[in-house]
Amino acid sequence: MKRHFRVWRGDASGGELRDFDVEVNEGEVVLDIIHRLQATQAPDLACRWNCKAGKCGSCSMEINGMPRLGCMTRMSTFTEDETITVTPIRTFPVIRDLVTDVSFNYEKARETPAFAPPPGVAPGDYRMRQVDVERSQEFRKCIECFLCQNTCHVIRDHDENKPAFSGPRFFIRAAELDMHPLDDRADRKEYAQASQGLGYCNITKCCTEVCPEHIKITDNAIIPMKERVVDRRYDPLVWLGRKIFRRDELESASAKPSSAHPSAPHPPTANPSAANPPTVNPPMSSARLPQTAPVGPDGHMDIAELVAPQQGGLSPFGEDIEFPLPPEQISYHHPDPDKSPDH
Amino acid sequence: MTTTATRPGGGKARAAISARTLRTDRWWLAPLVTFIGLGAWVTYATVRVFMHKWFWVEQFHYLTPFYSPCLTDRCGDAALFGTPLPNFFLIPEAAFSLPFLLLFRLTCYYYRKAYYRSFWLSPPACAVPDGHKTYSGETRFPLIFQNAHRYAFYAAVIISVINTWDAALAQSTGLGLGNVILWVNVIMLWAYTLSCHSCRHIAGGRLKHFSKHPVRYRFWTFVSKLNTRHMQLAWITLGTLALTDFYIMGLAAGWYSDLRIIN
Numbered sequence: 266m267k268r269h270f271r272v273w274r275g276d277a278s279g280g281e282l283r284d285f286d287v288e289v290n291e292g293e294v295v296l297d298i299i300h301r302l303q304a305t306q307a308p309d310l311a312c313r314w315n316c317k318a319g320k321c322g323s324c325s326m327e328i329n330g331m332p333r334l335g336c337m338t339r340m341s342t343f344t345e346d347e348t349i350t351v352t353p354i355r356t357f358p359v360i361r362d363l364v365t366d367v368s369f370n371y372e373k374a375r376e377t378p379a380f381a382p383p384p385g386v387a388p389g390d391y392r393m394r395q396v397d398v399e400r401s402q403e404f405r406k407c408i409e410c411f412l413c414q415n416t417c418h419v420i421r422d423h424d425e426n427k428p429a430f431s432g433p434r435f436f437i438r439a440a441e442l443d444m445h446p447l448d449d450r451a452d453r454k455e456y457a458q459a460s461q462g463l464g465y466c467n468i469t470k471c472c473t474e475v476c477p478e479h480i481k482i483t484d485n486a487i488i489p490m491k492e493r494v495v496d497r498r499y500d501p502l503v504w505l506g507r508k509i510f511r512r513d514e515l516e517s518a519s520a521k522p523s524s525a526h527p528s529a530p531h532p533p534t535a536n537p538s539a540a541n542p543p544t545v546n547p548p549m550s551s552a553r554l555p556q557t558a559p560v561g562p563d564g565h566m567d568i569a570e571l572v573a574p575q576q577g578g579l580s581p582f583g584e585d586i587e588f589p590l591p592p593e594q595i596s597y598h599h600p601d602p603d604k605s606p607d608h
Numbered sequence: 609m610t611t612t613a614t615r616p617g618g619g620k621a622r623a624a625i626s627a628r629t630l631r632t633d634r635w636w637l638a639p640l641v642t643f644i645g646l647g648a649w650v651t652y653a654t655v656r657v658f659m660h661k662w663f664w665v666e667q668f669h670y671l672t673p674f675y676s677p678c679l680t681d682r683c684g685d686a687a688l689f690g691t692p693l694p695n696f697f698l699i700p701e702a703a704f705s706l707p708f709l710l711l712f713r714l715t716c717y718y719y720r721k722a723y724y725r726s727f728w729l730s731p732p733a734c735a736v737p738d739g740h741k742t743y744s745g746e747t748r749f750p751l752i753f754q755n756a757h758r759y760a761f762y763a764a765v766i767i768s769v770i771n772t773w774d775a776a777l778a779q780s781t782g783l784g785l786g787n788v789i790l791w792v793n794v795i796m797l798w799a800y801t802l803s804c805h806s807c808r809h810i811a812g813g814r815l816k817h818f819s820k821h822p823v824r825y826r827f828w829t830f831v832s833k834l835n836t837r838h839m840q841l842a843w844i845t846l847g848t849l850a851l852t853d854f855y856i857m858g859l860a861a862g863w864y865s866d867l868r869i870i871n
Contacts, residue, residue: 273623273625275623275624277620277621278621279624280623280624281624282625327630327735329630329631329632329633330627330629330630330631330632330735331631331633331734331735332734332735347632350630350632352623352625352630353623355622355623355625355735356622357622358620358621358622359621359622359623365623393819394818394819396818396819396825397817397818397819400818416734416735418730418731418737418738418743419743419745421735421737422731422737422738422743423738423742423743425742426743443816444816445816446816446817446819448816462745462747464745464746464747464752465743465744465745465746465747466745466746467720467721467724467730467745467746467751468717468720468721468724469720469721469724469725469730469731470721471731471733471734471735474734475734483717484805484835484836488717488805488809489805489808489809489813491755492758492805492806492809492813492814493809493814494755495755495757495758496814498755499752499755499756500758
C-alpha cells in the first residue's frame with residue numbers, strides 16, 4: 266500500500282519539502298522507503314547509509330521532527346494515513362538532500378585530549394578489573410550518529426555557541442577517560458569546564474532521549490563530570506584548602522604541558538592545501554585540520570565517483586595522510602613533561 | 609532538481625526548513641503537565657507556609673514537614689530547638705530549613721530539567737526551538753550557582769534527620785493514620801535525598817578505581833539504583849509532602865479526626 270512522504274530536497278542554497286507517495290511493505294523501516302524513493306521516483310536523492318542495523322550511525326535524519334536513525338525507525342510505528350516528514354539533521358550545514366556536513370564533530374574530536382598512558386606500564390601490560398571496565402564500556406557503545414549533537418539545543422538553536430561547546434558526544438568521551446583507572450591525565454575536569462563548554466549544558470536530557478544506543482549520557486557522563494568540576498572549581502572548602510596549602514601553585518608548576526587551554530575558535534580551513542602547518546594547531550588537537558571534499562574548478566564535486574580522483578568515501582583522517590603518523594603530528598602528551606614525545 | 613553539490617564547509621548553511629519544528633506528536637503535553645504540577649505545588653506550599661496556623665496536632669504530636677523545625681513563638685510545644693525567631697508574618701516557622709530545601713530542589717538535576725523545559729522553554733521539548741535569542745547555559749551568574757547543589761544536599765540530609773525525629777516523636781503517642789503518613793513521607797524524603805546525583809558522586813562516583821574501594825562501590829551501586837528513579841521520587845515526595853501537610857492541617861483545624869489504630 267502507498268504511504269505519503271514529505272522529503273526535504275535541496276542544498277546549502279535552499280530547498281523545500283517534496284511530496285511523494287511510496288509503496289510500503291510490512292516490516293520496513295524509513296531507510297527502506299528512502300531507498301525505494303531512490304530506486305523509483307528520485308534517483309538523485311542523496312542519503313548517507315551503511316549497515317542498516319543501527320550500528321554504523323550513518324543514517325541520522327529527522328523523521329517527523331524527531332532526530333532518529335532511518336534504519337531503526339519502523340514504518341509500523343506510524344498510522345496508515347500519517348504523513349511522514351523526513352528532513353536532514355538541522356544543526357549541521359546541509360550538503361545535499363539528507364546529507365549534512367558533520368565535520369564540526371570531527372573538529373571537536375580532535376580537540377579532545379587522547380588517552381594518556383600510565384607511566385611505568387608498557388603497552389600490553391595494562392590491567393583493569395571488570396568493574397572498572399564496565400563503567401566506561403557504556404560510553405564505548407557510542408556509534409557516533411551525532412543525533413545527540415544534533416538535538417542539543419545549545420548548538421541547535423544557538424549556532425554561535427559552536428566554538429565554545431563540544432556537545433554530549435564529547436562529554437561522554439571526557440567522562441570515559443576521566444573515569445579510566447589507567448588514564449594519567451589529571452586535568453580533564455578543568456578541560457571539560459574551560460574548553461569543552463560543560464557549563465553550557467542545562468541537563469534537559471534530550472541527548473539521552475534520542476540516543477539510539479540508549480547510553481545514559483546525562484546521568485552517567487554529563488552530571489558526573491559536572492560534579493567532578495564542582496570538586497575542583499566550585500567547592501569553597503577545596504578552594505580554601507588549595508589556597509592555604511598552596512597546592513594550586515604546586516599543581517600548575519608540575520602539570521604545565523597538559524593544562525587546559527581556553528577554547529580558541531579555529532576556523533575550519535576551506536583550502537585543503539593550507540591545512541598542514543603545525544604552527545596553527547588548535548590546542549591539544551592533532552596536527553591536521555579537517556579536509557574538505559575534492560571539488561573541481563567550478564566549486565562542485567564530481568557527479569559520479571567513477572571520475573573522482575579516488576573511489577569510495579573519504580577517509581575521516583583525510584586523504585593525504587599516511588599511517589603511521591610522524592610523531593611530531595600526534596596529539597599525544599606524555600605524562601612526564603621532561604620526556605620527549607617520540608618514544 | 610538541484611544537481612550541484614556545494615563544497616562542504618564553504619557555504620555553512622543549514623537546510624532551509626521553514627517550520628520551527630516538524631514534530632507531530634504531543635510534545636507540549638509533558639512540559640504543560642510539569643508546569644501545572646509544579647505551579648500548583650508551589651502555590652499550595654507558599655499559602656501554607658505563610659498561614660502560620662494548623663501545623664501542629666497537640667494530642668498526637670504531629671508536626672507538618674512545612675513547619676519543621678519550628679522556630680517562632682507560635683510553635684508552642686512543637687518547638688524542638690527553642691524559639692529564636694520573632695512572630696512576623698513574613699518569617700516562616702521553619703525559616704532555617706525551608707530556604708535550603710527550596711535550594712535543594714531548585715538546583716536538583718531533575719528539577720532543573722523540569723523547569724528549564726516547562727517554565728523557561730529552553731528548550732520546551734527535544735528538537736523544538738529554544739524560546740530565547742541567546743543562551744549561555746550555566747556558565748555565568750546566576751545559573752552558575754546551580755553548581756552549589758552539593759551544599760544544598762548536605763543541608764537536606766540534616767533536615768531529613770530532623771523530619772525523621774519528628775516522625776519518631778509522634779510515634780510516642782501511639783499509632784494512627786497520621787503516623788503512617790508521616791513515616792511514608794519520611795521514607796520517601798530519604799529515598800529522594802539519597803537518590804540525588806550529588807550523593808551518587810560523593811558515595812563513589814568521584815572514584816577512578818572502583819576495584820580499589822569495594823565498599824564505596826557498593827554504596828555507589830545502591831545509590832545508582834535509587835538514582836535511576838530520581839524523577840519519580842521527586843514527584844512522589846512533592847505528593848507525600850503536600851498530603852502529609854494537608855492531613856495535619858485538617859486534623860489541626862478539626863475538619864476530621866485521626867484514624868487511631870493503637871491508643
